[in-house]
Structures are given as C-alpha cells and as structure tokens.
Amino acid sequence: xxxxxxxxxxxxxxxxxxxxxxxxxxxxxxxxxxxxxxxxxxxxxxxxxxxxxxxxxxxxxxxxxxxxxxxxxxxxxxxxxxxxxxxxxxxxxxxxxxxxxxxxxxxxxxxxxxxxxxxxxxxxxxxxxxxxxxxxxxxxxxx
Amino acid sequence: xxxxxxxxxxxxxxxxxxxxxxxxxxxxxxxxxxxxxxxxxxxxxxxxxxxxxxxxxxxxxxxxxxxxxxxxxxxxxxxxxxxxxxxxxxxxxxxxxxxxxxxxxxxxxxxxxxxxxxxxxx
Numbered sequence: 001x002x003x004x005x006x007x008x009x010x011x012x013x014x015x016x017x018x019x020x021x022x023x024x025x026x027x028x029x030x031x032x033x034x035x036x037x038x039x040x041x042x043x044x045x046x047x048x049x050x051x052x053x054x055x056x057x058x059x060x061x062x063x064x065x066x067x068x069x070x071x072x073x074x075x076x077x078x079x080x081x082x083x084x085x086x087x088x089x090x091x092x093x094x095x096x097x098x099x100x101x102x103x104x105x106x107x108x109x110x111x112x113x114x115x116x117x118x119x120x121x122x123x124x125x126x127x128x129x130x131x132x133x134x135x136x137x138x139x140x141x142x143x
Numbered sequence: 144x145x146x147x148x149x150x151x152x153x154x155x156x157x158x159x160x161x162x163x164x165x166x167x168x169x170x171x172x173x174x175x176x177x178x179x180x181x182x183x184x185x186x187x188x189x190x191x192x193x194x195x196x197x198x199x200x201x202x203x204x205x206x207x208x209x210x211x212x213x214x215x216x217x218x219x220x221x222x223x224x225x226x227x228x229x230x231x232x233x234x235x236x237x238x239x240x241x242x243x244x245x246x247x248x249x250x251x252x253x254x255x256x257x258x259x260x261x262x263x264x265x
Contacts, residue, residue: 046189048194052197082152082155083152088219088220089219
C-alpha cells in the first residue's frame with residue numbers, strides 16, 4: 001500500500017514539473033514594482049477569453065458522449081433547477097474560476113464535474129471532509 | 144459565525160415555465176441603441192468575470208439586432224439579477240479586430256452579442 005502510494009506521488013511530481021504558469025519568468029513571487037499594468041492585465045485575463053491566443057489546428061473527431069458525461073450534465077442541470085446556481089454562475093466557475101491551467105488541461109466535462117462538487121462545498125451543502133471521505137470510500141471499491 | 148443565507152430559488156422560480164432570458168423581458172427600460180447604430184466597445188476593467196472578449200475592446204461595430212434583456216454576465220454570475228440591460232448583436236469588420244487579417248478577405252465580418260453597459264455611441 002505505502003509503496004504504491006509513494007509511486008503515485010513520484011509520478012504526480014513528474015507531471016507537476018511540466019505544468020508552468022502562462023508567463024515564463026525566473027521568479028514566481030515578484031515584488032509589487034515588477035508587475036506593471038500590462039502584466040496585471042495579462043495575469044488576470046479570463047481563461048475562457050481565448051481569442052487572439054496562438055494555437056494549432058486539431059483533428060476533428062466525431063465522438064459520442066460517455067455515460068459519466070451525461071450524468072455530469074444532468075447533475076449540473078438539477079443543481080440549477082434546485083436553485084443552487086444559474087447557468088452564468090456555472091460558466092464562471094467552470095471556465096474562469098478554475099484558472100488557465102485547469103481550463104486548458106482538463107476535459108470539458110471534467111471541469112463540469114469538479115465545479116459541481118465545488119459549488120456544493122462553497123454554498124455549504126457539504127463539507128470538504130465529507131466529500132474527501134466519500135471519494136476515498138468509493139476509490140477503495142476499485143482497489 | 145452563522146452560515147450565510149443564500150436566496151437559492153428566486154432565479155429558478157422566475158424562469159420556470161418562461162425561460163431565461165425571456166423572464167427578464169420588459170425590465171431593461173428603453174434601449175440606448177437601435178439597429179444600424181455605430182457603437183464602440185468600452186474597455187471596462189474586467190475583474191473576476193466578464194464575457195466581453197478583450198479583442199473587441201475599443202473596436203467599432205454596427206448594431207445588427209436587439210436580442211434580449213438580461214442581467215450582464217458579470218452580475219448574473221453571482222446571481223445578481225436586479226440590473227437588467229439590453230443585449231445587442233454587433234457586427235465587426237474582421238480587419239478592425241485583427242491587424243494582420245488578409246486584405247483578400249477585407250469584407251469578412253464577425254458577429255457577437257454584448258450587454259449595453261459595454262457600449263458607447265460613436
């Protein structure tokens with residue numbers, strides 16, 4: 001058990017090394033006078049506002065949505081019907097609050113699912129300890 | 144400290160059976176612009192949330208349609224629905240948005256929707 005956890009931790013650190021902030025500088029804790037207005041604007045840019053950012057063409061693939069993706073969508077809609085959030089609050093959390101690294105790095109419905117859990121914590125329907133214990137319990141079923 | 148109270152259902156009660164943004168119809172007051180008007184997109188501070196693309200800021204556009212009334216996204220994203228504004232469908236020339244846009248496609252346009260608070264008359 002412990003050695004497999006240590007293996008996962010080392011693998012995690014290898015991937016984390018590849019993640020970078022969107023602007024590459026030697027320091028990641030700048031003094032206030034090192035951030036001018038232009039850089040402040042760049043750092044606080046909304047991650048969903050991708051217009052003008054460089055990119056490359058990607059292959060179009062026709063793909064059916066998976067069961068967990070449908071379930072995630074339905075969960076988020078039900079949260080709206082029950083008044084937990086409206087569509088714009090959902091989009092804010094999924095597309096901007098997650099930050100650029102998660103916005104670009106996670107699958108589309110991965111962001112939906114993460115955000116559905118987050119809203120339940122933020123509005124105090126569940127606690128992080130309850131959520132964490134539940135994820136741990138479910139994870140053990142697959143070990 | 145007690146838990147904050149959220150009014151969790153006022154939005155869904157307002158929209159049920161009507162739809163959103165249809166449920167805000169008639170709340171924005173008289174529109175500031177009409178179809179065919181020339182406008183410029185304001186460069187307001189975008190703090191925390193906005194859907195006004197930065198590449199449109201300062202650019203000129205023509206009003207193509209008054210599409211609906213709704214709170215601006217930056218208000219609705221925190222469920223603040225008291226300040227309802229008109230939304231306009233706007234046509235930009237691609238050449239105005241992207242300096243390197245090829246001359247061969249000088250007539251290309253881009254159409255997008257923005258709330259009234261982001262627009263000023265030309």
